[in-house]
Amino acid sequence: MAQILTGTWRVKAGLAQMLKGGVIMDVVTPEQAKIAEDAGAVAVMALERVPADIRAQGGVARMSDPELILKIMDAVTIPVMAKVRIGHFVEAQILEAIGVDFIDESEVLTPADEEHHIDKHKFKVPFVCGARNLGEALRRIAEGAAMIRTKGEAGTGDVVEAVRHARAVMKEIRRLQNMAEEEVYAYAKEIGAPLELVLETRRLGRLPVVNFAAGGIATPADAALMMQLGMDGVFVGSGIFKSENPAKRAAAIVKAVTHYNDPAILAEVSKGLGEPMRGIQAATLAAEERLAPRGW
Amino acid sequence: MKSLTIGVLALQGDFIEHEAMLRLLGVETRQVRLPEHLEGLDGLIIPGGESTTMGRLAVDFGLIEPLRAFGKQKPVWGTCAGAIFLAKDIHRDQPILGLMDIVVERNAFGRQVDSFEVDVVIPALQVVDPDPRPFRAVFIRAPIIEQVNPPAEVLATLEDGTIIAAQQGHLLATSFHPELTDDLRFHRYFLHLVEQSRLRRQPAGQQVSGNGR
Numbered sequence: 274m275a276q277i278l279t280g281t282w283r284v285k286a287g288l289a290q291m292l293k294g295g296v297i298m299d300v301v302t303p304e305q306a307k308i309a310e311d312a313g314a315v316a317v318m319a320l321e322r323v324p325a326d327i328r329a330q331g332g333v334a335r336m337s338d339p340e341l342i343l344k345i346m347d348a349v350t351i352p353v354m355a356k357v358r359i360g361h362f363v364e365a366q367i368l369e370a371i372g373v374d375f376i377d378e379s380e381v382l383t384p385a386d387e388e389h390h391i392d393k394h395k396f397k398v399p400f401v402c403g404a405r406n407l408g409e410a411l412r413r414i415a416e417g418a419a420m421i422r423t424k425g426e427a428g429t430g431d432v433v434e435a436v437r438h439a440r441a442v443m444k445e446i447r448r449l450q451n452m453a454e455e456e457v458y459a460y461a462k463e464i465g466a467p468l469e470l471v472l473e474t475r476r477l478g479r480l481p482v483v484n485f486a487a488g489g490i491a492t493p494a495d496a497a498l499m500m501q502l503g504m505d506g507v508f509v510g511s512g513i514f515k516s517e518n519p520a521k522r523a524a525a526i527v528k529a530v531t532h533y534n535d536p537a538i539l540a541e542v543s544k545g546l547g548e549p550m551r552g553i554q555a556a557t558l559a560a561e562e563r564l565a566p567r568g569w
Numbered sequence: 570m571k572s573l574t575i576g577v578l579a580l581q582g583d584f585i586e587h588e589a590m591l592r593l594l595g596v597e598t599r600q601v602r603l604p605e606h607l608e609g610l611d612g613l614i615i616p617g618g619e620s621t622t623m624g625r626l627a628v629d630f631g632l633i634e635p636l637r638a639f640g641k642q643k644p645v646w647g648t649c650a651g652a653i654f655l656a657k658d659i660h661r662d663q664p665i666l667g668l669m670d671i672v673v674e675r676n677a678f679g680r681q682v683d684s685f686e687v688d689v690v691i692p693a694l695q696v697v698d699p700d701p702r703p704f705r706a707v708f709i710r711a712p713i714i715e716q717v718n719p720p721a722e723v724l725a726t727l728e729d730g731t732i733i734a735a736q737q738g739h740l741l742a743t744s745f746h747p748e749l750t751d752d753l754r755f756h757r758y759f760l761h762l763v764e765q766s767r768l769r770r771q772p773a774g775q776q777v778s779g780n781g782r
Contacts, residue, residue, distance in 0.1 A: 295582075372679075531581060
């Protein structure tokens, strides 16, 4: 009998590859999940509160109620993701037990461990983690993350931080490719990343896993901007269901990610979408209001 | 002989992985997002991804009928979501091409934690490589091919008889992802179908007609 292997690295990283060129949308009800699927989302992120509300309401943000996540899983045929707190491996065990397709170990929730992230190799379900730079991305991949996303600044509707994080990773990869081989060792130490992943990144000229944009994307133009900056796909959190016409905006962002290099189509899909989410300028946030510095 | 140009439907999914495999085989590739991108292609691959997303985008950008017309004339290979897209029946209301006489059930093995890889023996691949070594098949939230009706034929099964690949003339469907391995045999098999199809469409006499210039 040929041996059937589940939870392998290829199967975990492979699901992320299937999501490429797609949009993953935050939803808080089964009805929203259905709207997202009909609009062409490749996956939904099941939550009790979108980041904009977590930001507004404050308090400790935790994993969502499994009952809500299960209802959303029943409502759609596309993959369902859910968030756990940084380092909270028991929340992750619970999500794996109910059959969630992807876990986001997320800075949007209140961290549960200030020293350790989850050992993601121990799970059959794949993980996505946020990163602001190359070192952070490669540390997460070393811990077993099968997908990376920019942190951006979730719940703001301001794309500036996502752009900063995407550009930081790209710039560091270019620098890595241009340096002499003997300089790579010191560079790996400098950015705090495992040497073998640094060498693999240098060889590939990109992160060794799929890399999405997240944190502040609110319009089709934002989504296409992140794609032109070299991202593999886009997460849209509060940007859809905090806008005036979620179904129309969701479909427009899906089209913008596919046709990110075609300004005529981008112009067409950007027309008449109604009010975007109001948003907060990320630069006006106080240090303690910023989510991106959570994790390390 | 003129080199082949193979299109890869690039609405969403792992189209870059297919392009990388094709380039290793010395083939020109083109990303297809709009009907006009199909012009002059010798064959088309519909990659893995989310079939609901691809279906919605194919409808919105007027690709359904052009893809059907293309598939009636030239080879098309669908992997996973692509296989769903090629099927006649998928038990649900979702845009599909309906080119192959197969019935496909989506997410038939379960959720992502049930995704798996396994070695399978695929005798048809001996057309391109006589070594009968098994092929590592990668299944990600994969569909199964429930029924294969003539003129479609079964190309591969798991040991328990589950159908995982089918062929109907120049059309090919696999519920797994050869593009996620480094084994080029399935891509070579598709290119073999493309060559055969091109020879059928261009009788030998026609190829010498331009020599007088």
